Amino acid sequence: MDPKVALILFLFVPLAIFLAIFIPVSIVRKIYSDFVLKHSVAIKTLKEINKHYKFADVKSQTIMHRYDNRNYYETISTKDYLTYQLVFIQKSVFEKLNDAESNKRKFEKYKEEINEKCKLNSFDTESLPKNLNRLKRFEKKLFIKTTQNPTIEFFIHVRLILTKINDQYIASKEKIYDAKTIRSLIGRVNNKIGNRYQDREIWDAISRVERERVSNKLRFRVYNRDHNRCVKCGSRRNLEIDHIIPISKGGKTVYSNLQTLCHRCNAIKGSTIE
Ligand SMILES: [Zn+2]
Numbered sequence: 001m002d003p004k005v006a007l008i009l010f011l012f013v014p015l016a017i018f019l020a021i022f023i024p025v026s027i028v029r030k031i032y033s034d035f036v037l038k039h040s041v042a043i044k045t046l047k048e049i050n051k052h053y054k055f056a057d058v059k060s061q062t063i064m065h066r067y068d069n070r071n072y073y074e075t076i077s078t079k080d081y082l083t084y085q086l087v088f089i090q091k092s093v094f095e096k097l098n099d100a101e102s103n104k105r106k107f108e109k110y111k112e113e114i115n116e117k118c119k120l121n122s123f124d125t126e127s128l129p130k131n132l133n134r135l136k137r138f139e140k141k142l143f144i145k146t147t148q149n150p151t152i153e154f155f156i157h158v159r160l161i162l163t164k165i166n167d168q169y170i171a172s173k174e175k176i177y178d179a180k181t182i183r184s185l186i187g188r189v190n191n192k193i194g195n196r197y198q199d200r201e202i203w204d205a206i207s208r209v210e211r212e213r214v215s216n217k218l219r220f221r222v223y224n225r226d227h228n229r230c231v232k233c234g235s236r237r238n239l240e241i242d243h244i245i246p247i248s249k250g251g252k253t254v255y256s257n258l259q260t261l262c263h264r265c266n267a268i269k270g271s272t273i274e
Helices: 003-039 041-051 070-075 078-117 132-146 179-189 200-211 216-225 263-273
Strands: 061-067 156-163 169-177 239-243 258-262
Touching: 003 041, 003 132, 041 078, 041 132, 061 070, 061 078, 070 156, 078 156, 078 169, 078 179, 078 200, 169 179, 179 200, 216 239, 216 258, 239 263, 258 263
Parallel strands: 061 156
Antiparallel strands: 156 169, 239 258
8 A cells, every 4th residue: 555545544544433423422412411501490490599609719728848957857747837837827727717617507508408409300391302311411410510519628738848958859748737626726826825825835836946947048147147156255166046036035037036156155045034
């Protein structure tokens, strides 16, 4: 056979077979779905019910942090990190928790109403298409498609990543927290008298995360600025990073609140403030 003819056959025969099957199938599909949308009593009723149910748009959240210090990465658990973040984001998290919960309640009612009012296989015309099984299948499929499917659970996904100082990935750990756990953590985070956390475990988690937000990158910047010397006594040995305003007094881990101290001066400072 002429290779050109062979090539044409090779390309066009499968295409022709494909079209010969595909076109009739899609025509039939269109006929049935049009019919169902026009005449299914259940789908019409469902569309009416849908008008009375507006669900909140709730998206679960991901919290991510990168550590470039293996020690810190290993010390901080995903729960510690979530606890720390909840101090700052609890308001928006709380709203999402409530939205998901109200969606859940509304969704129960919605399903009840659907079960009560929507009966499949009932059409408002006598002249049905020939294939009744196919008709039922299409109705069921389109009914499911028309049913609203709101988010009824809110989750927070915490992911901690260990990298090298140049951001190159080494390892990661992650956990998903459900509404019940998140609510309980928010309650514990808010259990404060003045500025003092009443829950020891919570305070430990928060201060641990705050302290260990000193990345190696940040540490080297602070050492550099302080000329690699203790800012109190000028020693070059056993240098440590110190929070000028301590974490327990609300001090944050930011460049301007960090200084270089030697271990000895740091210990003296610690003992005088507490
Ligand atoms: Zn010193």
